[in-house]
Amino acid sequence: MEPKKIVDRIERLKREKNAIILAHNYERPEVVDIADVVGGSASLTRAALDTSADMIIVCGVDFMAETVAVLNPDKKVIMPDRGAVCPMAQQLFAEDLLEAKKKNPDAEVLLYMNTYAKAKTLADCVCTSGNALRIAEKMDGGSPIIFGPDRGLSYYVSKRTTKEIITIPEYGYCPVHHQIALEDLLKAKKEHPGVKVVGHPECTPEVQDQMDYIGSTSGIVAYCRDADEAEFLVAAEVGLMHMLKKEAPDKTFYPVSNTTVCTLMKMPTLMKVEEALEKEKQRIVVPKEIAAEARRPIERMLELSL
Ligand code: 13P
Numbered sequence: 478m479e480p481k482k483i484v485d486r487i488e489r490l491k492r493e494k495n496a497i498i499l500a501h502n503y504e505r506p507e508v509v510d511i512a513d514v515v516g517g518s519a520s521l522t523r524a525a526l527d528t529s530a531d532m533i534i535v536c537g538v539d540f541m542a543e544t545v546a547v548l549n550p551d552k553k554v555i556m557p558d559r560g561a562v563c564p565m566a567q568q569l570f571a572e573d574l575l576e577a578k579k580k581n582p583d584a585e586v587l588l589y590m591n592t593y594a595k596a597k598t599l600a601d602c603v604c605t606s607g608n609a610l611r612i613a614e615k616m617d618g619g620s621p622i623i624f625g626p627d628r629g630l631s632y633y634v635s636k637r638t639t640k641e642i643i644t645i646p647e648y649g650y651c652p653v654h655h656q657i658a659l660e661d662l663l664k665a666k667k668e669h670p671g672v673k674v675v676g677h678p679e680c681t682p683e684v685q686d687q688m689d690y691i692g693s694t695s696g697i698v699a700y701c702r703d704a705d706e707a708e709f710l711v712a713a714e715v716g717l718m719h720m721l722k723k724e725a726p727d728k729t730f731y732p733v734s735n736t737t738v739c740t741l742m743k744m745p746t747l748m749k750v751e752e753a754l755e756k757e758k759q760r761i762v763v764p765k766e767i768a769a770e771a772r773r774p775i776e777r778m779l780e781l782s783l
């Protein structure tokens with residue numbers, strides 16, 4: 478079927494079912510273009526809390542859909558493709574977290590949003606890439622803070638806070654952002670001398686150390702849109718290029734590496750979105766007792782990030 482016809486059917490189904498579509502900044506351009514809300518983890522969490530829709534289609538990875546379900550236990554939360562499983566969220570095991578808590582009984586637990594609801598039940602607070610530093614600073618339990626599972630974001634926070642950060646697991650990482658090698662970045666800088674480097678904190682420490690601005694996906698878009706400069710080198714997943722061009726059409730963006738693709742974020746297609754709206758399969762349901770406990774650290778994040 479032609480894309481225009483699919484888009485028309487999506488619009489009609491959305492109206493009939495009082496549904497909205499949330500899409501992460503890394504989704505396919507054609508999915509981003511039909512979404513009601515596009516953003517990073519923080520914006521999608523806020524949108525999930527504010528909506529009066531009866532059905533929420535989440536074009537993102539599994540932990541994002543779970544978070545939406547935790548905040549909306551009475552709504553239909555549907556993923557167009559449940560195969561979109563984030564490997565980073567799978568790296569944090571409850572046993573490791575419990576052991577770290579046992580070893581550090583006075584520590585508070587701050588978990589990255591890229592975790593499952595069950596792990597979130599063990600957290601004092603959660604954070605996104607955009608508010609991790611602010612939250613770590615504002616948490617009132619002092620130091621140390623147990624943080625997981627991304628060692629890139631942990632490095633970013635540790636470098637900027639006096640609090641002690643204990644990272645679990647020691648080697649948690651995003652396989653996509655870790656594809657951006659220091660060599661790629663140095664080569665790109667040579668090809669575009671003087672151009673500012675922006676990037677995501679899930680990148681490796683040595684790549685982060687070369688950046689002029691480090692932020693969440695939405696933070697990078699806002700920074701580039703509002704900056705005086707007209708050109709940027711981008712160290713992030715290439716899907717962000719679409720949002721960058723949309724928000725700052727007169728500026729030029731050079732991806733540090735064209736092969737930095739999160740294939741999981743690309744799983745929802747227009748046809749799958751239409752099918753999700755029509756058939757209502759692949760529903761995300763979080764058991765009530767887990768949802769109630771996982772909601773607490775998410776709400777604390779929203780309080781502390783103000
Ligand atoms: P943001 O919250 O910065 O959008 O990042 C989420 C993510 O999974 C990027 O890999």
Ligand code: SF4
Pocket residue numbers: 538563564565566591651652653654679714739741742
């Ligand atoms: Fe997970 Fe990395 Fe893909 Fe984000 S970019 S969804 S952290 S694998």
